[in-house]
Amino acid sequence: MPMTLATILDTPAAGPLRQALKQALGGAEPLLIDGSGVERAGLACLQVLAAAGSAAAQGGTVFRIDPAGPPLTAMIALAGLDTLVPLAGHDAPAAATGHHVPVTA
Amino acid sequence: MDLNAIQQMFFQECDEGLAGMEAAFAILRDGDHDAETINGVFRCVHSIKGGAGAFGHERLQAYTHHYETLLDLIRNGSLDLTPALLDIVIGAFDMLSDHVAAARDNSAVPADAAMLARLEAAAGGGSTVTARVGPAGPAATVSEPAATVGDDFDDLMAMLGDVSPPAVPGVEADAPAGWKLVYRPTANALDHGAEPLLLLRELAMLGGTVVDCDVTALPSLDAIDPDCAYLGWTIALPGTASEEDILAVFEFTDACAIALTRDAVATAPVPTPTDPVQVDAADATPAPAADPVASAAPPIDDPKSAAKGAPVPPAAQTIRVDLDKLDRLVNLVGELVITQSMLAQRLTECQMGGISELSDLEHLTRDLQESTMAIRAQPMKTVFSRVPRIIRELEGEVGKRVRLEVEGEMTEVDKTVVERIGEPLTHLIRNAVDHGLESTEGRIAAGKSPEGVVRLSAAHHSGRIVITVSDDGQGINRARVRAKAIERGIILPDAILTDEEIDNLIFAPGFSTAATISNVSGRGVGMDVVRKNIQALGGRISIQSREGVGSSFSLSLPLTLAVLDGMIVTIGEQTFVIPLSHIVESLRPTGETLNRFGLDGALLDVRGAYVPVFPLADHLGIADAERDPTKAVLIVVEGDHGQAALLVDTIRDQRQVVVKSLEANYQEIDGVAGATILGDGRVALIVDIDTLTARSRPVRIPLAEAA
Numbered sequence: 042m043p044m045t046l047a048t049i050l051d052t053p054a055a056g057p058l059r060q061a062l063k064q065a066l067g068g069a070e071p072l073l074i075d076g077s078g079v080e081r082a083g084l085a086c087l088q089v090l091a092a093a094g095s096a097a098a099q100g101g102t103v104f105r106i107d108p109a110g111p112p113l114t115a116m117i118a119l120a121g122l123d124t125l126v127p128l129a130g131h132d133a134p135a136a137a138t139g140h141h142v143p144v145t146a
Numbered sequence: 147m148d149l150n151a152i153q154q155m156f157f158q159e160c161d162e163g164l165a166g167m168e169a170a171f172a173i174l175r176d177g178d179h180d181a182e183t184i185n186g187v188f189r190c191v192h193s194i195k196g197g198a199g200a201f202g203h204e205r206l207q208a209y210t211h212h213y214e215t216l217l218d219l220i221r222n223g224s225l226d227l228t229p230a231l232l233d234i235v236i237g238a239f240d241m242l243s244d245h246v247a248a249a250r251d252n253s254a255v256p257a258d259a260a261m262l263a264r265l266e267a268a269a270g271g272g273s274t275v276t277a278r279v280g281p282a283g284p285a286a287t288v289s290e291p292a293a294t295v296g297d298d299f300d301d302l303m304a305m306l307g308d309v310s311p312p313a314v315p316g317v318e319a320d321a322p323a324g325w326k327l328v329y330r331p332t333a334n335a336l337d338h339g340a341e342p343l344l345l346l347r348e349l350a351m352l353g354g355t356v357v358d359c360d361v362t363a364l365p366s367l368d369a370i371d372p373d374c375a376y377l378g379w380t381i382a383l384p385g386t387a388s389e390e391d392i393l394a395v396f397e398f399t400d401a402c403a404i405a406l407t408r409d410a411v412a413t414a415p416v417p418t419p420t421d422p423v424q425v426d427a428a429d430a431t432p433a434p435a436a437d438p439v440a441s442a443a444p445p446i447d448d449p450k451s452a453a454k455g456a457p458v459p460p461a462a463q464t465i466r467v468d469l470d471k472l473d474r475l476v477n478l479v480g481e482l483v484i485t486q487s488m489l490a491q492r493l494t495e496c497q498m499g500g501i502s503e504l505s506d507l508e509h510l511t512r513d514l515q516e517s518t519m520a521i522r523a524q525p526m527k528t529v530f531s532r533v534p535r536i537i538r539e540l541e542g543e544v545g546k547r548v549r550l551e552v553e554g555e556m557t558e559v560d561k562t563v564v565e566r567i568g569e570p571l572t573h574l575i576r577n578a579v580d581h582g583l584e585s586t587e588g589r590i591a592a593g594k595s596p597e598g599v600v601r602l603s604a605a606h607h608s609g610r611i612v613i614t615v616s617d618d619g620q621g622i623n624r625a626r627v628r629a630k631a632i633e634r635g636i637i638l639p640d641a642i643l644t645d646e647e648i649d650n651l652i653f654a655p656g657f658s659t660a661a662t663i664s665n666v667s668g669r670g671v672g673m674d675v676v677r678k679n680i681q682a683l684g685g686r687i688s689i690q691s692r693e694g695v696g697s698s699f700s701l702s703l704p705l706t707l708a709v710l711d712g713m714i715v716t717i718g719e720q721t722f723v724i725p726l727s728h729i730v731e732s733l734r735p736t737g738e739t740l741n742r743f744g745l746d747g748a749l750l751d752v753r754g755a756y757v758p759v760f761p762l763a764d765h766l767g768i769a770d771a772e773r774d775p776t777k778a779v780l781i782v783v784e785g786d787h788g789q790a791a792l793l794v795d796t797i798r799d800q801r802q803v804v805v806k807s808l809e810a811n812y813q814e815i816d817g818v819a820g821a822t823i824l825g826d827g828r829v830a831l832i833v834d835i836d837t838l839t840a841r842s843r844p845v846r847i848p849l850a851e852a853a
Contacts, residue, residue, distance in 0.1 A: 121359030
């Protein structure tokens with residue numbers, strides 16, 4: 042199921058993003074998110090993406106940001122979330138069995 | 147404290163830092179400096195850079211980085227601080243001030259390309275300058291549009307991409323052990339638009355890498371509160387990064403817990419309060435359990451070096467207090483003064499006015515009032531520190547060489563006065579340079595040093611502050627002033643004026659003697675406004691001038707505007723306060739000194755000068771007041787529009803009164819400057835001399851029963 046992220050993923054955008062991800066993760070279809078247009082991303086949205094990634098892994102759903110775009114890729118890497126928020130070319134981490142997963146960058 | 151408040155604090159500290167730098171430059175210029183002087187300048191810039199990064203002011207941060215690089219080379223002795231280099235450093239300081247202002251006001255960022263190029267050239271090449279930021283250095287930075295700058299992190303990606311991956315900490319045999327930092331924002335760390343990732347970015351710029359992101363506190367997608375922060379990080383930083391730099395990243399946030407340790411052993415201990423550096427800025431989120439951190443760092447040979455970085459709490463010599471709280475205190479003390487005064491009056495009525503307790507209370511109240519007002523007092527340095535830049539800019543504009551001498555900059559005066567004195571003072575400084583000082587050629591021809599001197603001084607004198615702006619220029623050309631005043635119709639051609647009166651003509655509205663109109667002055671507005679501003683502060687301005695020697699403008703101002711010395715007068719049944727600063731003299735006139743003026747007016751002959759008599763009762767609507775000047779008292783006052791003799795019934799007292807705003811408590815009344823509460827509990831209005839005397843000019847003064 043395709044989904045496109047907003048250009049600005051600041052704290053106010055985190056609530057709507059969470060709602061959208063909850064709906065999108067309702068089905069069993071793979072969730073591919075287009076993050077190529079993201080220009081800014083803050084911690085609030087990255088946390089929501091990480092929680093969604095964790096939920097997808099738990100439910101065995103494919104969850105991936107594809108394509109990601111350099112700004113979002115850089116922010117995910119900066120926050121050390123590149124394992125929990127899989128980017129294009131990566132599948133959800135097999136080891137991620139729940140949302141309480143320590144992540145090592 | 148929300149982010150805006152913390153950011154406000156940052157900008158206040160910027161202002162203080164900039165003022166400190168200005169003072170350091172004066173020392174450097176005099177050649178009377180030591181290593182600590184340039185160290186102090188470096189620290190100021192470094193601190194501004196840290197805050198700029200924390201609040202996402204990218205351009206300010208980038209600029210300070212380059213400035214700091216040059217200063218670092220100077221302080222470590224790699225570069226000699228020659229006069230030419232000092233000029234660059236001071237020029238860069240002016241640009242830094244502009245950058246800070248732009249960040250604060252969210253306005254257009256100054257064009258700093260040329261200055262960055264100068265800094266880079268001075269630093270001896272681009273490689274040093276760009277070493278830490280890489281390609282995001284001058285070229286990339288200056289080409290960015292100003293519109294992208296703000297309190298966000300628009301430029302984050304560009305800068306992030308340029309952060310060089312740091313060397314693995316501790317792999318070099320003689321390198322210091324790396325740092326391990328555990329950083330956990332509190333749950334409310336996202337409030338008010340704060341962004342913890344900016345701090346991570348700052349750490350990345352110091353060479354830090356996230357070795358672990360702790361997501362143990364991250365709830366499920368169903369349970370997550372999008373406005374809360376849940377993550378925490380363990381970050382490895384190179385040992386070459388200073389502890390000061392690392393902690394400076396967190397200087398402007400209290401919404402986090404951090405623990406910084408030297409990564410001495412492979413298994414780092416759980417951070418505890420006894421760790422070398424442990425900062426618990428807030429306790430909303432518990433510190434994360436420390437995971438074993440694999441590290442190739444060698445053990446520290448000298449355990450002392452690990453503890454060396456232990457923070458020494460700075461001596462708490464100052465605290466920042468919200469101004470509203472302070473104003474409330476001042477107001478309460480004012481109420482106390484009034485109550486004390488009422489109590490004294492009541493006891494006096496009961497023949498108990500002489501008791502020692504009352505006298506003690508009076509002393510204590512006055513001490514308390516003075517101490518409270520002292521809290522609001524600020525050194526004139528706040529204003530004076532802006533003057534060197536004004537002088538530097540003027541030198542460039544008018545092509546004169548000027549040396550500024552400052553004295554008494556630590557003289558303290560009320561904050562309101564400090565805030566409002568800046569504009570008139572700036573005008574006087576500009577006037578001194580543009581009008582007062584001769585051109586360089588003119589000075590040489592007059593046998594003077596080619597460099598003109600402008601002196602700025604402040605001192606306490608008789609309970610007032612006296613600020614003097616003087617120059618060693620040509621002095622006031624009285625013949626020219628007089629001719630110009632006649633030409634402008636300000637005086638009649640046959641007017642006989644003293645030197646002082648001629649000097650004071652420059653305060654007349656529309657007066658200007660500038661031969662050519664420049665950007666600096668000479669547009670015919672200014673000195674009248676200067677005098678008006680000074681008078682609005684309850685002050686006076688006077689001139690001393692000697693042709694060919696120089697001029698001196700002295701401003702005499704009250705130390706505070708919250709209390710004023712006033713004369714308590716009665717008009718009919720009402721009591722009024724006339725500010726003492728306006729009063730020239732008071733007298734009971736005789737019939738010979740009064741002259742009829744028109745049909746119903748009168749003029750008071752004050753030693754040959756005629757002053758209009760002004761019955762306050764008529765203008766304040768008081769019916770049962772004395773109208774016969776010979777049976778009343780005349781108080782000669784000096785206002786904006788010259789002198790006037792106020793007709794009042796009696797003078798009751800002269801005392802200091804606490805000024806209460808009428809606008810805030812009731813409404814603005816024309817002719818009344820404010821109110822106060824007297825010892826008997828009655829409200830007395832404070833007369834606005836300037837407004838009332840302005841009326842005395844066009845209106846004929848009724849004088850029903852004048853002799």
